[in-house]
Amino acid sequence: MIFDLDIIRELISALFLFMGSFLCISGGVGILRFPDFYTRMHAVGVTDTLAAAMILIGLMLQNPDGLVVIKLSLILLMTLFINPTASHALAKAAFHNGLMPLIEKNKKNNSLPDKKQESEKG
Amino acid sequence: MIMGLFNDWVVVVLMMIGLYIIIAHGNLIKKIVGLTIFQTSVFIFYISMAKIDGGTAPILVDGVTQYSNPLPHVLILTAIVVGIATTAVALALIVRIKEAYGTIEEEEIQEQDSQHKDSHKLNIHNSSEINRDKKEC
Amino acid sequence: MLIAATLAVLVVMLLAIIRTVIGPTLYDRILAVNMFGTKTILLLSLLGFVMGRPEFLDIAIVYALINFISVIAVLRYSDSFEFGSKTGEKTAENRIPQSGERLELGNKEAE
Amino acid sequence: MKRGELIESLINIVLLSLLVGIAIAIVCMKDLFAVVMLAGIYGLISASFFVVMDAVDVAFTEASVGAGISTLLMLVVITMTGRTEHPTRHKPLLAIFVVVVTGGLLIYGTFDMPYLGAIDAPIHTHVAPRYINESMQEVGVPNIVTAVLASYRAFDTFGEVVVIFTAGIGVLALLSVVRRRDEDSVIDSINDSMHEQHLILRIVSKMMIPFIMLFALYVQFHGDYGPGGGFQAGVIFASAIILYVLLFGLSTARKVINQTLIQLIAAFGVLFYGCVGLVSLLNGGNFFDYNVLSSDPIAGQHLGILLIEWGVGCTVASVMIIIFFNFAGRKEFQQRNGNLIDNISKKNKGI
Numbered sequence: 001m002i003f004d005l006d007i008i009r010e011l012i013s014a015l016f017l018f019m020g021s022f023l024c025i026s027g028g029v030g031i032l033r034f035p036d037f038y039t040r041m042h043a044v045g046v047t048d049t050l051a052a053a054m055i056l057i058g059l060m061l062q063n064p065d066g067l068v069v070i071k072l073s074l075i076l077l078m079t080l081f082i083n084p085t086a087s088h089a090l091a092k093a094a095f096h097n098g099l100m101p102l103i104e105k106n107k108k109n110n111s112l113p114d115k116k117q118e119s120e121k122g
Numbered sequence: 123m124i125m126g127l128f129n130d131w132v133v134v135v136l137m138m139i140g141l142y143i144i145i146a147h148g149n150l151i152k153k154i155v156g157l158t159i160f161q162t163s164v165f166i167f168y169i170s171m172a173k174i175d176g177g178t179a180p181i182l183v184d185g186v187t188q189y190s191n192p193l194p195h196v197l198i199l200t201a202i203v204v205g206i207a208t209t210a211v212a213l214a215l216i217v218r219i220k221e222a223y224g225t226i227e228e229e230e231i232q233e234q235d236s237q238h239k240d241s242h243k244l245n246i247h248n249s250s251e252i253n254r255d256k257k258e259c
Numbered sequence: 260m261l262i263a264a265t266l267a268v269l270v271v272m273l274l275a276i277i278r279t280v281i282g283p284t285l286y287d288r289i290l291a292v293n294m295f296g297t298k299t300i301l302l303l304s305l306l307g308f309v310m311g312r313p314e315f316l317d318i319a320i321v322y323a324l325i326n327f328i329s330v331i332a333v334l335r336y337s338d339s340f341e342f343g344s345k346t347g348e349k350t351a352e353n354r355i356p357q358s359g360e361r362l363e364l365g366n367k368e369a370e
Numbered sequence: 371m372k373r374g375e376l377i378e379s380l381i382n383i384v385l386l387s388l389l390v391g392i393a394i395a396i397v398c399m400k401d402l403f404a405v406v407m408l409a410g411i412y413g414l415i416s417a418s419f420f421v422v423m424d425a426v427d428v429a430f431t432e433a434s435v436g437a438g439i440s441t442l443l444m445l446v447v448i449t450m451t452g453r454t455e456h457p458t459r460h461k462p463l464l465a466i467f468v469v470v471v472t473g474g475l476l477i478y479g480t481f482d483m484p485y486l487g488a489i490d491a492p493i494h495t496h497v498a499p500r501y502i503n504e505s506m507q508e509v510g511v512p513n514i515v516t517a518v519l520a521s522y523r524a525f526d527t528f529g530e531v532v533v534i535f536t537a538g539i540g541v542l543a544l545l546s547v548v549r550r551r552d553e554d555s556v557i558d559s560i561n562d563s564m565h566e567q568h569l570i571l572r573i574v575s576k577m578m579i580p581f582i583m584l585f586a587l588y589v590q591f592h593g594d595y596g597p598g599g600g601f602q603a604g605v606i607f608a609s610a611i612i613l614y615v616l617l618f619g620l621s622t623a624r625k626v627i628n629q630t631l632i633q634l635i636a637a638f639g640v641l642f643y644g645c646v647g648l649v650s651l652l653n654g655g656n657f658f659d660y661n662v663l664s665s666d667p668i669a670g671q672h673l674g675i676l677l678i679e680w681g682v683g684c685t686v687a688s689v690m691i692i693i694f695f696n697f698a699g700r701k702e703f704q705q706r707n708g709n710l711i712d713n714i715s716k717k718n719k720g721i
Contacts, residue, residue, distance in 0.1 A: 331617070
């Protein structure tokens with residue numbers, strides 16, 4: 001019976017780790033391929049919270065000792081606190097400093113320096 | 123052999139990259155980053171030497187007999203903290219150089235020094251002092 | 260599975276480094292460094308298990324804390340950078356000057 | 371076992387290749403902000419490498435120092451000195467020649483090196499076996515690195531602490547600014563804009579700061595049994611205070627943390643460390659021979675290590691705080707007197 005439980009635990013852990021790695025990689029591809037800062041931030045959000053949580057939970061199931069699980073859950077708690085806060089602050093700072101999202105409507109605004117040059121020429 | 127000496131080769135490559143930055147780049151901040159790379163390559167060299175196949179971290183537990191060599195760890199641990207302290211002094215000197223010269227490019231600083239030679243005796247005295255400090259650092 | 264997860268984390272670290280190198284804006288770099296920090300935390304946790312001594316998770320905790328501090332520090336001090344005026348980077352389509360004064364400051368720095 | 375070693379060496383190769391790649395990227399980049407960010411990543415990767423090489427204590431230090439404090443200081447400095455690197459005028463052919471020749475000679479030299487992980491390498495044959503086999507009987511501390519650092523090589527560590535203290539004095543001498551009371555209100559108005567913006571950041575950080583300090587104390591006292599010790603704890607404690615400064619501004623932080631007190635603590639740490647050695651001398655032992663501190667040699671060793679780790683922690687924490695306060699204070703000073711400095715540099719350029 002105990003043997004069975006161990007196998008089930010291992011399986012669940014492997015499942016969590018697999019999901020975590022998959023989300024990690026997809027987020028990593030996202031940060032490389034997405035067109036502008038705000039979409040990249042979305043990709044990073046996936047890897048920083050869900051994927052990290054999945055991998056950490058998978059590790060907790062690997063070794064259900066007292067201290068290790070406590071430390072892992074501490075890391076998990078901190079990741080869940082810190083990363084969204086940092087992302088929020090980062091996005092806010094970027095927006096405040098005038099980085100516009102890449103959408104069709106803003107294309108005109110974004111080409112402001114060129115327009116200035118054109119008007120100077122004219 | 124490739125596996126056995128790979129770490130040493132990487133150490134040499136990193137060390138030379140650091141050295142190249144220090145020689146070839148004129149920007150003082152870049153030089154400090156180059157020094158950091160050089161420094162880290164030495165750390166990597168020491169730590170690689172301490173590794174033993176099948177050994178674990180030198181913190182005693184029951185049932186383990188093979189530990190990595192703790193002595194290089196001690197040397198490098200203190201070297202890292204001393205490294206940041208000396209880097210801080212170097213950065214402080216850079217801040218003062220920027221205030222005195224308005225630039226942190228090596229060539230421009232030397233240019234200003236040679237131009238000031240006649241007109242500002244006192245000024246040149248101060249700036250050469252700063253330069254000497256920088257070299258010692 | 261542990262090993263596969265470790266390799267996945269290493270691959271993602273590589274991707275984050277590429278993003279840090281190619282930029283293009285300052286905030287992309289900060290974002291990539293932040294993500295890299297989180298991936299390092301995961302790598303350290305995984306390494307403990309791969310190498311069979313998972314009691315050294317303290318290092319990962321330190322990383323989590325330091326990562327937070329360095330992101331905040333970067334944000335705090337990146338405010339004083341002129342935004343967007345960089346050498347040799349293709350940021351023209353993302354760039355928008357906030358005010359005339361800021362642009363002027365940037366030009367002064369560039370000289 | 372064999373498979374585990376294979377994986378370890380694979381991770382080793384990947385991490386080292388990443389390091390080389392980052393170093394090359396640093397050479398090529400002109401944007402100093404990106405260079406500093408890459409230097410931060412470089413610190414993170416080298417710390418991961420130290421974990422793979424079983425050097426957990428070193429990784430701990432590199433994590434807090436290389437990735438945290440050093441990136442922070444460089445960042446503060448590039449906000450003061452400008453962000454782009456000017457291209458050099460001369461061709462770096464001579465530099466490349468020197469580097470290639472030196473590198474070639476060094477690589478030729480590595481062929482005589484013992485291979486990685488070789489158990490019969492000369493380094494493992496002299497003093498290391500004694501540290502590993504006898505330290506439990508002689509010092510009674512499970513973490514051999516702490517035992518060597520604080521007991522066998524305590525005099526060496528004393529020297530390192532003095533170096534750190536001296537660096538603190540150096541930064542203080544170079545960057546400290548005389549402040550007048552009435553200027554604080556001006557500074558407040560500069561700082562406030564940042565604090566108003568980030569309400570969430572401020573509240574989360576407020577929760578984190580006590581936790582970071584608590585964790586620093588855990589690292590300080592758990593250093594005998596796991597990775598950690600005075601150096602790491604000092605840096606972590608300092609980073610908690612740095613976080614406070616970053617969020618609430620320098621003038622608020624100056625009200626909370628008395629600068630004179632911090633400077634006194636830095637000196638006190640060094641003195642305290644030295645006094646432990648003196649006390650053991652007075653008790654009839656050698657300098658830093660803790661066996662004579664208590665009737666039981668092992669208890670004496672424990673007491674000695676605890677005390678000198680306190681001294682190290684005090685000095686490192688306060689020196690890091692001094693360094694950061696002075697850099698940030700200098701930046702503030704420059705912001706206030708911006709016109710003055712601009713004029714000076716213009717005059718220098720003009721003539």
